[in-house]
Amino acid sequence: MIVDVHTHLLRPDWCVNQPRLAGCDCFDAAALFTKSAAFGAEKIIIQGWPFVDADLCRAQNQLVQQAMETMAQQVGGFCVVCPAMGVSALAEVERCLDAGFVGVGQLDPSGQGFSLDDPWFSQLCDLCETRHVPISFYTSLSVGEPIPGQSTILPADWLRWIEGRHDLQIWLSHYGAGLPFYALMPEVEKHLANVWFDTAPDGVTLAPQAFEGATQCLGGSDHLLWGTNFPCAQSPEPARPLPTQWEDLMV
């Protein structure tokens, strides 16, 4: 099955003064699905936008939940919180997962202002482990011209954190800040068994060999997930079927 694992459903007023959201052109789930389906998607996963404000996170989750209810066959959702919300973030995630969300994310440590060592964030990760759901993160390929909202978390930061989280399903968007390259190092590769990378473009055009290059770095495509970043990007990579391991979760 072909699943676009990285889309966003936003309200028009959220896009005002947001450089990362410039060019967004569809604001309802049906239009979003149609746009992705034109590239081959049979289902879309809507990622939450990493707001800092708790009310906006809840509003985002309600929007996604409505889409999941009205388009149950075509739409799955990830719920978003800001870990700094503390216990209420944990409660919101519990509520969302009970309501049928299939993951948590995408979170953005630098954009939402939390550390990978933050205790509340650690509890959130524990919850994801307990509920057996993936958690997704915004990352940036940090070499080159600055991207609006670019993440400041570098591969070494991610890897240090990943090494302590072997039982968590970790999903790094936008080719994981370049971390796939370092899977060519045996001592790094052994820590990436529970890490997946999506192929969504993020403000820059990627070379046509991106998927093949990442596949060779990772020693196979089992840990790559096709995503478009619609409606926040216009030039996705060719659609790829979902790795078998993810089908039960996403379908």
Added chain:
Amino acid sequence: MKQTGYIDAHTHMFPDDVVARWDWYAQQDAWFAELTRETPQSRVREAFSNAEETLALADAAGIETVVMQGWYWRSHDLCKRHNDYMYTLTQRYPGRFVAYGSINPTFGTDAVREVERCYEMGFAGIGELGPGGNLFSLDDPGLLDVLEAAQDLHLPVNFHVGEPVGHQYNGKDLTPIEGFYDLAKRYDKLTFVLAHMGGGLPFYQLREDVAQAFENVYYDLAANPLLYTIRSVRAMVTLVGANRVLFGSDFPLTIYPRINKEANFSLFVEDLVNNAGLSPTELQQIMGGNMRSLLSESGKNRTTFG
């Protein structure tokens, strides 16, 4: 010697005196000591080799030309003495040894003058520059002056580039790799050779803006077996193209420490030929063709290697 046309773009040759009086040089230069000290626990060793031994080993591996990278001595005087030594080898064995100049950019105008002297001696480039070893950042004014001079003199610059992740080892250079993008943009007529597979920079060339800025960037494979799996070579070719990858070994470093403790070229050559999954055309490019083209465009003697 096998007729292969292979060129090793990244080796280090040391004056006999450095080998004979290692203790004295180690006292002068802590970074040299850290990288070359042998202890009973040493897994990897700098297996110093003189010119004749090196050429015999190169012959056995089918390597026609050995490109000597300079050493990142902290003393400007030691850089000059190392350059004098490499010059004698290029004169004694023309075509077999080619030199890149030892330069410590923190010496300002003296460093620039040494770049010019290397050019006059017929060197094919400068480097391997070591930001970590020589304690300079990628926006250091001294470095920028050196790069400006190298660009004017058509001298490619080889940089030691460390990986920001992975195991720790003596001499690991944690200079942030992001800065090479600014350098490549700023010096768009200068050829860069980023050693040790550029510390992961090939992956970032998937970005269109980085690929454009890196049009003059090559990557060498020095010490690859110590750092990466052999499939990394195939991945490099996919990420940046076979025309941007240079065979380099880091000779006489023992890069297969589990099976070999002595200076050797053949093990890596055989690994690349047999296990890297390269086509004959890609092998020809990586093992010598790309470096031959680069040498033909470099320094005072450009076209000699045409």
